[in-house]
Amino acid sequence: xxxxxxxxxxxxxxxxxxxxxxxxxxxxxxxxxxxxxxxxxxxxxxxxxxxxxxxxxxxxxxxxxxxxxxxxxxxxxxxxxxxxxxxxxxxxxxxxxxxxxxxxxxxxxxxxxxxxxxxxxxxxxxxxxxxxxxxxxxxxxxxxxxxxxxxxxxxxxxxxxxxxxxxxxxxxxxxxxxxxxxxxxxxxxxxxxxxxxxxxxxxxxxxxxxxxxxxxxxxxxxxxxxxxxxxxxxxxxxxxxxxxxxxxxxxxxxxxxxxxxxxx
Amino acid sequence: xxxxxxxxxxxxxxxxxxxxxxxxxxxxxxxxxxxxxxxxxxxxxxxxxxxxxxxxxxxxxxxxxxxxxxxxxxxxxxxxxxxxxxxxxxxxxxxxxxxxxxxxxxxxxxxxxxxxxxxxxxxxxxxxxxxxxxxxxxxxxxxxxxxxxxxxxxxxxxxxxxxxxxxxxxxxxxxxxxxxxxxxxxxxxxxxxxxxxxxxxxxxxxxxxxxxxxxxxxxxx
Amino acid sequence: xxxxxxxxxxxxxxxxxxxxxxxxxxxxxxxxxxxxxxxxxxxxxxxxxxxxxxxxxxxxxxxxxxxxxxxxxxxxxxxxxxxxxxxxxxxxxxxxxxxxxxxxxxxxxxxxxxxxxxxxxxxxxxxxxxxxxxxxxxxxxxxxxxxxxxxxxxxxxxxxxxxxxxxxxxxxxxxxxxxxxxxxxxxxxxxxxxxxxxxxxxxxxxxxxxxxxxxxxxxxx
Numbered sequence: 115x116x117x118x119x120x121x122x123x124x125x126x127x128x129x130x131x132x133x134x135x136x137x138x139x140x141x142x143x144x145x146x147x148x149x150x151x152x153x154x155x156x157x158x159x160x161x162x163x164x165x166x167x168x169x170x171x172x173x174x175x176x177x178x179x180x181x182x183x184x185x186x187x188x189x190x191x192x193x194x195x196x197x198x199x200x201x202x203x204x205x206x207x208x209x210x211x212x213x214x215x216x217x218x219x220x221x222x223x224x225x226x227x228x229x230x231x232x233x234x235x236x237x238x239x240x241x242x243x244x245x246x247x248x249x250x251x252x253x254x255x256x257x258x259x260x261x262x263x264x265x266x267x268x269x270x271x272x273x274x275x276x277x278x279x280x281x282x283x284x285x286x287x288x289x290x291x292x293x294x295x296x297x298x299x300x301x302x303x304x305x306x307x308x309x310x311x312x313x314x315x316x317x318x319x320x321x322x323x324x325x326x327x328x329x330x331x332x333x334x335x336x337x338x339x340x341x342x343x344x345x346x347x348x349x350x351x352x353x354x355x356x357x358x359x360x361x362x363x364x365x366x367x368x369x370x371x372x373x374x375x376x377x378x
Numbered sequence: 379x380x381x382x383x384x385x386x387x388x389x390x391x392x393x394x395x396x397x398x399x400x401x402x403x404x405x406x407x408x409x410x411x412x413x414x415x416x417x418x419x420x421x422x423x424x425x426x427x428x429x430x431x432x433x434x435x436x437x438x439x440x441x442x443x444x445x446x447x448x449x450x451x452x453x454x455x456x457x458x459x460x461x462x463x464x465x466x467x468x469x470x471x472x473x474x475x476x477x478x479x480x481x482x483x484x485x486x487x488x489x490x491x492x493x494x495x496x497x498x499x500x501x502x503x504x505x506x507x508x509x510x511x512x513x514x515x516x517x518x519x520x521x522x523x524x525x526x527x528x529x530x531x532x533x534x535x536x537x538x539x540x541x542x543x544x545x546x547x548x549x550x551x552x553x554x555x556x557x558x559x560x561x562x563x564x565x566x567x568x569x570x571x572x573x574x575x576x577x578x579x580x581x582x583x584x585x586x587x588x589x590x591x592x593x594x595x596x597x598x599x
Numbered sequence: 600x601x602x603x604x605x606x607x608x609x610x611x612x613x614x615x616x617x618x619x620x621x622x623x624x625x626x627x628x629x630x631x632x633x634x635x636x637x638x639x640x641x642x643x644x645x646x647x648x649x650x651x652x653x654x655x656x657x658x659x660x661x662x663x664x665x666x667x668x669x670x671x672x673x674x675x676x677x678x679x680x681x682x683x684x685x686x687x688x689x690x691x692x693x694x695x696x697x698x699x700x701x702x703x704x705x706x707x708x709x710x711x712x713x714x715x716x717x718x719x720x721x722x723x724x725x726x727x728x729x730x731x732x733x734x735x736x737x738x739x740x741x742x743x744x745x746x747x748x749x750x751x752x753x754x755x756x757x758x759x760x761x762x763x764x765x766x767x768x769x770x771x772x773x774x775x776x777x778x779x780x781x782x783x784x785x786x787x788x789x790x791x792x793x794x795x796x797x798x799x800x801x802x803x804x805x806x807x808x809x810x811x812x813x814x815x816x817x818x819x820x
Contacts (some may be wrong), residue, residue: 190506233570246547259410272767463624470631
C-alpha cells in the first residue's frame with residue numbers, strides 16, 4: 115500500500131482513503147434500502163417525517179461519487195438510483211393529471227414506509243437476539259431418558275385355524291379347501307421332479323415310458339396323464355440342455371438319454 | 379388418534395390416578411425429555427383418564443421461583459433451568475454458530491410476518507435473500523416450510539418452528555416482543571405498491587394478494 | 600483446587616447467597632448436567648461461600664415423593680425418575696400376529712388329546728416339537744402342565760387352560776368338533792392317500808421343522 119504506484123489516478127491520499135471507505139461501506143450494506151436507511155438515520159428525525167427528497171439527493175450524490183471514483187456498484191444500487199431519480203423528478207415537477215399510477219407523494223410515502231418497516235424489523239431482530247437463549251442462558255435436561263419402545267407381540271388364532279391344523283395332521287396332508295380332486299392327474303411339475311432325479315443315471319437311450327411312476331400304468335386315465343406329463347417333461351429337459359431325445363419313426367418309442375456336458 | 383385426548387372420563391374402565399399422582403407423572407416425563415412434550419403425548423403416555431393439562435397447571439405453579447421452570451413451548455411443555463442461573467452453566471453452554479446479519483434479519487422477518495414468502499422477505503429487506511441464509515435457518519430447525527400461498531406461482535411460505543420458540547423461550551409466536559405495537563403501527567402489513575418501486579426478489583410481489591395474513595396461521599398443524 | 604471446598608466461610612469477601620438460592624443453584628446444575636455432579640464440583644461452580652452439601656439436603660427433601668428424585672450415584676448427585684414411574688418411559692406397541700403353523704398344530708393336538716406328553720405330540724404330528732413352541736403356548740396361557748404320566752420317565756403332560764377355552768369360546772375341550780364333524784364341515788379331506796403318489800414337499804417340511812428350533816419357528820412369515 116505505497117502511495118505512488120498508481121499514476122493514472124491522480125488522487126490524493128485522502129481521496130483514496132475515502133474511496134476505499136466507500137467500497138467497504140457498500141460491502142457493509144445489505145443492499146440499497148439498507149444504505150438509504152442509514153442515510154435516513156443521519157437526518158436524525160422520526161422516520162415518518164423523513165425527507166425523501168433529501169434522501170434521494172444524498173443517494174444520487176453517493177452514486178455519482180462512486181462513478182467518478184470508478185467504483186463498481188452492484189446493479190441493485192443502480193436500479194435504485196434510477197428509480198430515485200424518477201421519484202425526485204416526480205416530487206419536484208407539478209403533477210401531471212393525465213399520468214396514470216401513484217403520485218410522487220404516494221411513492222415517497224411508500225418508500226418511507228419501507229424504511230420504517232425495515233428499521234422495525236432490525237429492532238425486532240436485536241430484541242430477539244437479546245432474549246434468553248437455550249443453551250446460553252437456560253438449559254435443557256442434561257441426562258434425557260430416552261423413551262424405550264417396547265414391542266409387544268400378541269399372538270392369536272381362531273377356532274377354524276385350530277381345526278384346520280388338526281385336520282391337516284390327521285390327514286397327513288396339506289389341508290386344501292376348495293381344490294378339485296386331482297387324484298388322477300400327473301402334472302408336468304411332478305414328472306419333471308421325478309425325471310430330474312433319474313436322468314443323471316441314463317447314459318443309454320431309454321424309452322420314456324419307463325420313466326412313468328409306479329402304479330400309473332394300469333388305469334388308462336392315469337396312464338394317459340402320466341405319459342403326457344412325462345413327454346412334456348422330457349421336452350423341457352431337452353430344452354434345458356440336460357437330455358437328448360429321439361424317435362426313429364412315427365409311433366416308434368420315444369427315447370431319452372442324458373446329454374453329456376461338452377467340455378469347454 | 380387425536381380424539382383420545384378429549385375422551386370423556388366416564389369411558390374409563392378404571393379410575394384415573396389422583397391429581398397428585400398425575401402431577402408426578404407429568405413431572406417425570408418432562409424431566410426425562412430434552413425436547414418439549416405435547417399435551418397429547420403426555421396424555422397418551424399416562425394412564426387412561428388422566429388430564430395432563432390440569433396436572434401441568436399444578437406442576438407449573440410448583441416450580442415457580444425454583445431453579446428449574448415448567449415452560450410452555452407452542453402446544454408443548456418442557457422443563458428448563460431458570461435464566462438467571464445461566465452463569466452457573468458455562469460447562470453446558472453450546473457454542474452456536476454465529477449467525478450473519480442477513481440470517482438474523484431474515485429470521486426476525488419470518489417470525490413477525492409468518493407465513494411469509496421469500497419475495498416478501500426480499501421486499502422488506504430490499505435485497506435478495508441468498509439460498510444459504512434460508513438453508514441455514516432451515517438446518518437449525520428454526521424455520522420450516524408453511525403452506526403455499528394461493529397466488530400465481532403458488533410460492534412457498536416460511537414459518538417458525540417449535541424449536542425456534544424453545545430456543546428463544548417463547549410460549550408462542552404471539553409473544554414475540556413488540557408484536558402488538560408493530561401491528562398497530564401497520565408495519566406488519568404487506569403493502570405493495572402497484573408500480574414503480576424496484577423489486578429485488580423474483581419480481582412477483584405485485585401479484586401477491588394484499589390481505590394481511592400475517593400471524594393468522596401461526597400453528598398450521 | 601481441592602482446598603477450596605473446606606475453605607472457611609469467614610474468608611469470603613461477599614456473603615454467600617441465602618440457602619434458598621443455593622438450593623435453586625444445585626437444582627439447576629443437577630438438572631442440566633450430563634453426568635452426576637459431586638459436592639466438590641457443585642461448590643466449585645457455585646458462588647464463593649456456598650455450601651452445596653447443605654443445599655443438597657434441602658433439595659433432596661423437597662423432591663421426596665415427587666416424580667423425580669435427587670439420588671446419590673457413587674459420590675456424585677443426579678436427578679432421576681422415581682422408580683415407580685419407570686413405566687412412563689416406555690411406550691408399548693402391541694402387534695397382533697397369527698400363531699405359526701407349528702404352534703397351531705401343537706395346540707390342536709393338545710386340545711384334542713389332552714392330557715398329552717411331548718413325545719405323543721411329536722408322534723401325532725410326525726415332526727419334532729420345538730421347546731419354543733411349547734414355551735410360547737405356555738406363555739400365552741393357552742396350555743399348562745397337567746399331571747405327570749405314570750409311565751417310565753414320568754413325563755409331564757400338557758392340557759389346555761380356561762384362558763384357551765375363553766379365547767375360542769368353548770365351554771370345555773370336549774366341545775371341539777370331532778373328526779367326523781370336521782369332515783362333514785369340509786375341513787377334512789376324505790380321500791385316502793395313494794401310496795404311489797409322490798409326496799410333494801412332505802419330506803421337506805419334516806426336515807425343515809426339525810432343525811427349526813426355538814424362536815424362528817414362532818414367526819412363520
